Amino acid sequence: MADTGFIPKEKWKAFIEGLSTKAQVWVPCLEGDTVIFRPFSKERNLCFERPANSSPKSVIFPQSDTLFSFKFTKDPETPQKVEVELTENKDFPKTILFGARPCDARGFTVYDRPYTETDTPDPYYKGRREQTTIVTMACQTSWAGCFCTSVEGGPADKTGSDAMITEVEKGYFVEPITEKGKSLLQEPGVEDGSAYQGEARKEQDAVRAMVRKPFGDTVRPKVSKELFDKDEFWEEALAKCLSCGACTYLCPTCYCFNITDEHQTDKGERIRSWDGCMYYHFTLEASGHNPRPTKFQRYKNRVGHKFLFYPEKYNNVIACSGCGRCIRYCPVSVDISEIVSNLQEPGAEAPAQGGNDKKAGSASNG
Template sequence: MAEAKFIANDKLTAWLDELSGRMRVLAPTRQGDAVVFAPYAPGQQVELDAEATAPPKSAVFPASEELLRYDYRKDPENLGQVEVELLPTISPEPTLVFGSRPCGARGFLIFDRVYDGAKYKDPYYLARREATIFATIACRQAENSCFCHSVGSAPGDATGSDLLLTPVEGGYVVEGVSDKAAPLLESSLLEAAGDKVDQAKSLREKALQEMGDPQDFGPASKKLLALFDNLGFWEEMSAKCISCGACTYLCPTCYCFNITDENAGLTGRRVRSWDNCMSFQFTMEASGHNPRPTKAHRLRNRVGHKFSYYPDLHEKIIACCGCGRCIKSCPVSVDIREIVTRAMDYQPKAVEEAAK
């Protein structure tokens, strides 16, 4: 692995300018009250002190993505005969996502097990994944909605990152995590980190210690399955939910999508777009039947998928990175930690009465 480097605060913009001349750079940018990942322009000031409102998910898994174009061609000798020409559109642009928190990049490890599986591989996802480099910034202090340490991570977890930057006095320690990082560390604007590496490590450890003891979500998988048919429990948990979908759209690990064909005469395109499992239309069938007709059914699926169904399929890995966006941005303060904890602590009324 390449030697750790140090970049001074007053050289950071010049480094980003240099990198943006070689590839597309997405950096946290303030837009009104939100901080979003947007294309970087030379000299631009970036927002590195606050966690972005939305994760950098769209860099690899766009909110709306054209999968292919198609043309219908009629045989002039037989107008009833039509041929279809498919024109795939896989042309990812080399991209650096700069300034995400580690949990934003770690979320793609959940995607990888689905879209880069042994049986099925998504060429669109994989092409963008290969073309994208993640330079993340370790958190010096967790917010009260963060719980990354309860899902096997930490404020300075480099898993899923290519570069990890740790803020220290005067700048950032820059450490290469993957082979993709090496070319970015060759800049003359960076200098040897020296003993600042130990300082960075201590700051990351301190941030983790300040989060306190993690919750053990291990028992959640079986407990959630046991509550699957207990609609009363899920109605109570979902009572204040307004099904807005903010939790899914802002989640680094939600990967559901819908596919639509958009036609214009004899030409058209196939589009993949994010879908929202908290929406009534998510499981609506053409017959009009909906197997998840209420928000209680839909919340059961959302929570169950992350803490039960996915772990059962993927080596007990929880499909949540603990970033807390679904908590912080929920307009009615639904807290997924509370739901899972309530599920793990749930006792049937008969058991509760017997214990009295």
């Protein structure tokens, strides 16, 4: 069997349709002006021309997830005695996340460390992760706000992907990365890709050169603890923030959640839902005390988690994949890359001025 594959353009849709007969396939779809991941069906308007507005994290970490349901039964003879019956929701279907971007796939590896690589893995995240094959599309250009190459990633970075697809002139070049990804080469319509490898590499290198470098030539910014601790810096940087939380919801590496029980009289469900550290109530304690009552303290924590605390805990890995979504879609244009540039250790490379790609200059182009 060949090591790589090739799908001619005219067979592309049939290839995805074929996958959908074997697994639940999530694809980026155009709905109005928005690109969003949805389960594949023939009626969907698939869109691979630009990254989805929201990351596909919900495929493995649903926005609202029923963990289990419960039912109370009282003993009619001794009403003090109550039996509780729990039914876990662990039916995870075989899934293919198709058309994620390299920054999205890297995002799942940020989840993996706290959610699976611990003594107490999260069974819901782990179960879905194991059942999911991540097929990534290498980016064909860079987009407003992107800075993946400044946080160890890139437009064809393979971290977290099971297979990578690169668009070439006549079709799509397929590179398997894991055993799961290799199975794509056996799908009907996939030809030997070896003749297209050179063209795919050239495409990938060309896009890499387009990506904006907000921290100069460094591939991993080092945040100064001294600068980070200055509250005046944060107050000024976050003066215009609305605390809307959009940055956390769209981010492929934000994983805060809340748990609630929804009751009816004798039964109910325990539900895990996304939450965000940009909300006032996220840290509000039952006593009324709130350790992060202001928006600047909350954003400071968000940046600190991604660029200081997570790297400290996990071998210097930065918990931001530079996807640029929080920059593109922040309603008041708070720019995390600009903020981190201003927090770099004194003596680090001076931040580069703006982007060098025609699509990377304005946050309205995303």
